[in-house]
Amino acid sequence: MSSAWGFWILFSVQVLSVHSEVFVDKGGYIMYYLRVPENNLTQAVPLLLGAGDQLKFSFRHCNKDGGLLLYQRGSGNTYFAIGVYNNGIYIEMNLNDTLVEMSGGTGPSGVFADVPDSRYTEVTIVGLRQPEHANVTVDGRTVMLSTSTPGIQGPSFTTDMLGSLVIGGVNSHVMMKTEKLNKDLIPCISFIDVGLEGRTLDFNSADVKHWVSPMCPANSCFSGTSATFTSVDSYVHLDVDVSPKNQTFIGFKFRTRMKAGLLFFFGGPGGWLALYLRNGALVLRLNTEGRGRDAMKTTSESTFNDGEWQEVRVVRQGDKAVLFDGNGHAAALVTYGSGEMLKPLHVTALYVGGANTTVIPGVTSALLGCMEEFIFASFDAVTESQPRGLSLSNNNIDSRHVVFEGCTESESCDPRCPSPAQTCSLGVCDCAPGHSEVTRDPLVCSDIDDCAEEPCVHGVCTDQPNDYICECTPEYKGRNCSVESSCYKFPCSNGATCVEDQTSPPGIESRTCHCFQGYEGVNCSKDIDECSENVCVANITRACVNYPGGFSCLCVEGWTGQDCSEEITPCHEHPCGLGICNVTTGGYNCTCPDGTIGQECARILALYRQSHLPIVIGVAVVITIVLCALLYILLKKGKCKGMEICLKSKIFGDRGYRYRLFKAETLQRGARGQYQFFL
Structure with a gap:
């Protein structure tokens, strides 16, 4: 078997059709070296062969600032890099010492702006041979690519990009002209397919795997609380x-x-x-x-x-x-x-x-x-x-x-900022908003007079910390009293309350009138005819009289109330006060609550008892005086002998009660058990 065939088998091990997920942590990367059989560069098979036609990959990433996903080094200063920048897809190439930048789906609402850490994104790039006509799809949605160098020929992954391949992070082999992708993306990569045939890079056969996990952990995106x-x-x-x-x-x-x-x-x-x-x-x-x-x-x-x-x-x-x-x-x-x-x-x-x-x-x-x-x-x-x-x-x-x-x-200053005119910012005290710096060391701040420029056009200005308040004349409204008052120009009638819309231009529709009862309309100028609404109870009302702002019901005899709905009875004027009034055949009676007495439940029982106490005491005193006087007369006339006095029925009737009076020494002897006394 020739060396070229042997190398092709080795390349086929690196590029398979089987997907194998990996996680590249911060500071980590995957790296493939270009294998050159017998040092013959013409027989080297580029790792991204076919990427000029199509490059497809699926990933999710932790670094929301973006970073490098793939970097293919070429000869000299040539390179091809792709990653995430400004919430979108970004491609950077150095071709014949010419920087080429391509981007799509970027900006605050870019394709990666609101993508959660747990969701994979599938990206397909087609036509890199001609960057001006290349297109990208993200999760099946077409994204327009812009290029910094229109008309330039794209990279040849067959002859130009013969170098090492770095995936998932930045290392010493990565050298780029800009800093846009010079960060760790911290990605979970599901697959990278190269060419129209969809050959998949085999992560397991990489030459270097630095801080790479074979599976993507569920909590791979660690942030930690500040x-x-x-x-x-x-x-x-x-x-x-x-x-x-x-x-x-x-x-x-x-x-x-x-x-x-x-x-x-x-x-x-x-x-x-x-x-x-x-x-x-x-x-x-x-x-x-x-x-x-x-x-x-x-x-x-x-x-x-x-x-x-x-x-x-x-x-x-x-x-x-x-x-x-x-x-x-x-x-x-x-x-x-x-x-x-x-x-x-x-x-x-x-x-x-x-x-x-x-x-x-x-x-x-x-x-x-x-x-x-x-x-x-x-x-x-x-x-x-x-x-x-x-x-x-x-x-x-x-x-x-x-x-x-x-x-x-604001909690990071030691010592604390000594003045309310100062504010803490990451260990350093600055002048608070609304204050200007007089000296830096020591820090001295003075209040800025926000009324100095006379912001209130038709009103009086009051300075506030980092603010001001305008008290407008009745004719004007708004923060600076510069807008005509709708309530002044279009007043409400009949004492209604006018509520001004501070932001709208002057006009009758820019204020609201809250009418008193009996009036309605935009200006509260229309009297409501309550009699037309049958406000009085029928059959017991002689007539309904409407007047501005109200009405009056003329009731038949025996009925009263604003609408003639209250029957006149002995209890009508609430004669029982705190009690309950009960209508009887001859009039009424009161059921009084605890603690009250009287026909109208108006007298408090405890006070009633206290009010009779002086009378009782007075009667007792009078009786005592009379008895003492009678006893004195009887003794004086000698009607009783010794220690006994007989009180006849002239005083106590025919009952003939007998009383005895004793001297003190006699009582003392009795107390010592010598005598027994009976009344």
Whole structure:
């Protein structure tokens, strides 16, 4: 069998007709090398042979900012790339040193704008040989493609694109002229079919699969809740594997306006890997032995504290560590000692956003700002571990001064902003809206007089914090009193309430009249003839009289009320007060509630009893005085002998009661048991 046939069999293993789903995590990728039999480039079979006729794929992705799905490298600077950008399909090619950009279905309402993480999208691209006439279908719907270079000939995947193929992520082999696709898409890929025959790329036969899962997990799109670090001594101590390993991967997003602050410290007495802010730049620091001078590198860019979300990831292998920015560029590289690639890192903890003590000399402040989408992996070269997303709130051992309910910019200043005229924003105090900055250090803010420009055309202006209020003259309305008042120009009649539509132009239809009872109409000027509506009860009404704003019913004898519906009875005028009036044959009686008495239930029982008490006492006093006087007279005349006095029936009638009076000493002896006394 010839070498060409052998290579074709090898190519057929890479390109099959069987779909096999894969998940490419952040920082991961799938890579195929171009196989050249006997170093004869003319016998090489391109990996995307036939893509100029048709390229079809199905995927879903986690990174809503878009990213790279497929990159085919060619000879020299030639390449072909496709991915998601600005919610749509984006194709970028470098053909003969000419940048060609193609896009379709982009914008705020693009084809991927509202697609959930769990839904696959099937894309078919036809006619790439002539980009000007190429077309795309997304889930069966045609999407127009625009090109930056009309008339240019498309790529030849047979002769131009003879190089490695990268799928699902960005690595060092990916080099593009723009930054639009220079991000990890984090996709789940169902299939990639090439050519009109629909040959399917076999992901299992790829030469390199870095952080790739054979199946797409249900929770593949990890985001995690944002955390806000609110104090200079904030931190989160994460629960991770701290056993000695050769390689480390740490990635996350952060926002701050502070110039300095610790982002993470993965270390202990035996070594450390750290990243922190200094003067707006990032500083990467590595020491794998816990002694000697650290390997340290500061990024050339110093705008990582611009208040926008910044995405970074740090990859360590032995004595070397690389910091990548959000575009996948290596922003800093450090090498400790001899640069040994299999050196394990002996650590005891991973602190994020700060630490519970000073771990790096000179770095004393935590990150005053926000952090999210934290991912971590620690592994050996022979047992590679895929990064996993960590929830800062649920996967921590302990934390201090951290709010886990999202990014709360106003809670991230330490010390707090001292004046109501100031507001906190990601660690920095600014002048609040409606205030101007007098000095920056110290920050002094003054209120802006919003009435200074006289915004109220026909009214009086009152300044408010970051606002103003116009009190308009009766003739005008609106925020600036610049619109004629419809209520003034078209007033309501008969005392009706006029409600103005503040936004409509003046006119009778721009106000509403709320009429008093008895009136109706647009202006409340029409009197309602209630008598025509038979408001009085028939047969017991002599006549109905209508007058402006009301009516009156003239009732027959024995009836009353506005409509003559109330019968006149002894109970008509409610004579029982709080009680219930009962009509009787001769009149009425009252059923009084508890606590009241009297014919009209108007007297409170307790007060009634109290009002008779003085009379009772008075009568008792009079009787006592009379008795005492009579006894005195009898004693004076000697009618009774000794200690006994007889009271005859002149006083008590014929009953002949007998009473005895005793001296005090006699009573005392009786109390000692010497006598018995009876009345």
